[in-house]
Amino acid sequence: MKILVADSSAVVRSIEKEILALNPAFEYAGGVSTIEEVREKAVKNLCDSLIIDSELFGKKELDSIFFELNQLHLKTILFVKSISKVFTGSSKIKIMEKPSFISCAQDKLKEYAALFQEILEEKNCFVQENPAANIKKGQFDAVFIGVSTGGPAAIQKLLSGLNGDFPVPILIAQHIDSVFDKSLIDWLNKNTRLPVHLAESGVVPKKGNVYFAPADFHLVVKSDGANGFYMDLNKDEPVNFVRPSVDVLFFSAANVLKKKALAVLLTGMGNDGATGCVKIKEAGGYTITESEKSCVIYGMPKSAFEAGGSVEVMDLDKIAQRLMELAG
Helix, strand or coil, X not given: CEEEEECCCHHHHHHHHXXXXXXXXXXXXXXXXXXXXXXXXXXXXXXCEEEEEHHHHCCCCHHHHHHHHHCCCCEEEEEECCHHHCCCCCCXXXXXXXXXXXXXXXXXXXXXXXXXXHHHCCHHHCCCCCCCCCCCCCCCCXXXXXXXXCHHHHHHXXXXXXXXXCCCCEEEEECCXXXXXXXXXXXXXXXXXXXEEECCCCCCCCCCCEEECCCCCEEEEEECHHHCEEEEEECCCCECCECCCHHHHHHHHHHHCHHHEEEEXXXXXXXXXXXXXXXXXXXXXXXXXXXXXXXXXXXXXXXXXXXXXXXXXXXXXXXXXXXXXXXX
């Protein structure tokens, strides 16, 4: 069992390393002091288990901490200040009140070595499955994308990674000035394989086509009964100080398509799209948020992640391939 130790204190990390050395079932995978280092180790498969102090997450609520830890797919012991104050919800991550390791005698350290093994070998204590395990490939009827600052280049890169026979339509809410929306469409049509249009009210979107909300219009989808759905534009009040609003588009996707909605939230300032991601996820749909590493501005995706609305976090250059896998 390769165990990574994450704690802000070098002394505590040293003691936890000593505890792990007392049990031959453990292999010490290193000690780190930041969440970024934890993610890096997990991505590189340098560990399969984690012992971590909740204080490394700052002032985040525990449900946000659980969500972030679940995405690492590591067996995890999470230390907290007080077990009585913990809201565990449905999370299966094991939580413990943090011991005062520095004052522990050697016999007590041996007890912790045995306890850690008991916890980490209890298979039903952890969420280890891929969050996409229950997703059926091809279940989605459309992809919905929200983006703001840094959007044109991000969208061009994403669309360029999709095949010309992409099996569902793509609807995009991009914060953009009216002077540039038509120019953006023209540029994308010259630099991607998919036909790109400004959305129009009453139009049923075609598979393999991309539709942008025109500047200063909200774009929504509405049910067309047995025929599926169609697009509609409106000039309702701005939401999150913007029109078009990503939240408005995502809310309509959650209401109309439910589990058949596949949403992506890319680079952008502010929090537009965060609540919409939560709604799509709650409706049974799938949400991808761009990673901090590849974002121009890690505002909108971060807000969605912290709100619990992100099923999967990915670098921009990997999202197109993921969309093709999920869309079938």
